[in-house]
Amino acid sequence: MSARIQALPSTLPITTPEGVFLACYSASGLCRLTFPSRARQASARDNPGMSSAQVRRWHALTKRALARALAGQPLSQLPPLDLSSGTDFQRLVWRALCRIGLGQTRSYAQVAQSIGRPGAVRAVGGACGANPIPVFVPCHRVLAAGQRLGGFSAGLEWKTLLLEREGGLLELRP
DNA sequence: CCCTAGCGGTGCT
């Protein structure tokens, strides 16, 4: 019986002025961040007492960085991001998103261009929607052509809020 | 504004 201390993904809450986010950690880092939702998030807190020292350290970084992001400030140090859940294409897109700086935006077409798949515009939208770590992997900085807001799976209010906080806000047409 | 066609990746059968 291997005393394999299985580092089960643990999900921990983060209380912010905007509501309670949930951060999920795998053995290799932050693997998911979910927006507050009016729907119950009660069950999501699995084993708060069972998180390892490392997870608690990562969580401290996540909390601080999220607070800064919501204030429109540059991120502080992040925990390692575990993006292994994605396909090759999705990870390619997510890496590209990480190169969009604070206060900047790109179009889905520009992102597609930047990863050398100029035709995969729509697929880029799909990959953005599959982004497991929004806010830190800034999928909200990708707009539709003509500075239109485009979509956001977690709800367009979040996309708008994040863009407003980052100040890179122009006028967008709904 | 609306509609349409074409697009690439993903997931389900």
Next chain:
DNA sequence: AGCACCGCTAGGG
């Protein structure tokens, strides 16, 4: 293999 989604886009009423 096929098919139906899509956070898209360009082009044409």
